Amino acid sequence: MSKLRIAVQKAGRLHDESMEILKDIGISIDNGKDQLKASARNFPLEVFYLRNGDIPQYLKDGVVDAAIIGENILVEKGNGITIAEKLGFSTCKVSIAIPKSVKYTGIQDLEGKRIATSYPNTIQGYLDKNGIKANLHIINGSVEIAPNIGLADAICDIVSSGSTLFKNNLKEVEVIMKSEAVLAVSPVLSQEKQDILDKIQFRLQSVLKGRNSKYVLLNAPNDKLQDIINVLPGMKSPTVLPLAQEGWSSVHSVISKNQFWDIIDELKKKGAQGILVCPIEKMVI
Numbered sequence: 001m002s003k004l005r006i007a008v009q010k011a012g013r014l015h016d017e018s019m020e021i022l023k024d025i026g027i028s029i030d031n032g033k034d035q036l037k038a039s040a041r042n043f044p045l046e047v048f049y050l051r052n053g054d055i056p057q058y059l060k061d062g063v064v065d066a067a068i069i070g071e072n073i074l075v076e077k078g079n080g081i082t083i084a085e086k087l088g089f090s091t092c093k094v095s096i097a098i099p100k101s102v103k104y105t106g107i108q109d110l111e112g113k114r115i116a117t118s119y120p121n122t123i124q125g126y127l128d129k130n131g132i133k134a135n136l137h138i139i140n141g142s143v144e145i146a147p148n149i150g151l152a153d154a155i156c157d158i159v160s161s162g163s164t165l166f167k168n169n170l171k172e173v174e175v176i177m178k179s180e181a182v183l184a185v186s187p188v189l190s191q192e193k194q195d196i197l198d199k200i201q202f203r204l205q206s207v208l209k210g211r212n213s214k215y216v217l218l219n220a221p222n223d224k225l226q227d228i229i230n231v232l233p234g235m236k237s238p239t240v241l242p243l244a245q246e247g248w249s250s251v252h253s254v255i256s257k258n259q260f261w262d263i264i265d266e267l268k269k270k271g272a273q274g275i276l277v278c279p280i281e282k283m284v285i
């Protein structure tokens with residue numbers, strides 16, 4: 001039986017959460033610390049530990065079948081590679097920044113300027129789209145220092161919290177793209193491997209839905225029950241159970257993390273009491 005070969009970053013910002021999500025979908029990996037390849041014990045999967053930047057080529061060549069990789073790297077090097085699933089971690093932006101003291105009126109201000117970056121294709125595409133010609137200086141790391149040492153007028157790099165920009169006296173002036181970790185798929189995948197990938201994707205979706213939701217239990221006086229139920233979404237509709245104390249019910253529901261605090265405020269206003277919030281491990285719909 002063939003195994004799906006999946007690439008995961010060997011070390012760096014994506015590694016830990018990539019391994020965690022594989023564990024959360026029930027895949028146990030025999031992991032020697034310095035191994036570059038490992039097999040899953042309970043699933044037809046082989047994990048290859050590789051550099052994030054090298055993964056697009058391995059996917060294109062079909063050396064690996066799938067990968068957990070930053071979306072930004074696919075935009076930079078991954079033409080022809082499809083995204084099967086967005087994974088919700090390692091969120092960041094690829095942005096252009098300039099020294100804080102320099103006035104910025106719009107992208108035309110970058111005409112003829114020197115821009116330091118590790119993402120030449122991404123920024124070149126953005127400049128072309130906006131009809132701007134600039135000189136790119138490709139460097140592999142510590143990009144944010146370039147304006148301070150006189151190497152460039154602007155930079156294009158990853159921004160997350162913004163603290164690296166802040167420490168280097170830079171300000172973000174253009175956001176080229178937003179990125180997160182994704183499950184990417186090789187363009188050359190056999191049907192047998194596609195079937196294994198479908199199973200992984202199904203499990204990932206149930207973990208991701210769980211991560212994005214909370215299970216909420218609350219007590220409601222029966223005369224307020226309908227008002228409270230109207231606020232709650234639930235997977236189908238909320239579960240309502242009578243409490244031992246007459247005139248009261250227990251209401252159970254699932255709330256999306258995005259709407260969570262708004263709904264809790266609303267529930268309190270409508271008379272809900274003893275609200276408990278629990279994490280959801282997996283949600284299979």
Ligand SMILES: Nc1ncnc2c1ncn2[C@@H]1O[C@H](COP(=O)(O)OP(=O)(O)OP(=O)(O)O)[C@@H](O)[C@H]1O
Pocket residue numbers: 009010011012013014050051052053054069070071072073090091092158159160161179180181
């Ligand atoms: N500060 C950050 N916050 C959130 N996500 C980030 C941040 N920096 C990078 N990332 C994301 O994590 C990915 C991996 O970044 P990391 O710095 O670990 O590796 P790299 O230097 O890009 O790759 P390689 O594995 O080739 O050395 C990036 O492609 C991006 O998607």
Ligand SMILES: O=P(O)(O)OC[C@H]1O[C@H](OP(=O)(O)OP(=O)(O)O)[C@H](O)[C@@H]1O
Pocket residue numbers: 013141142143144157158159160161162163164165
């Ligand atoms: O907005 P922030 O939260 O400050 O994050 C942005 C920084 O994080 C990344 O660097 P990293 O720490 O991964 O170092 P690297 O350049 O060696 O990859 C990126 O290249 C930025 O420099």
Ligand SMILES: [Mg+2]
Pocket residue numbers: none
């Ligand atoms: Mg980095």
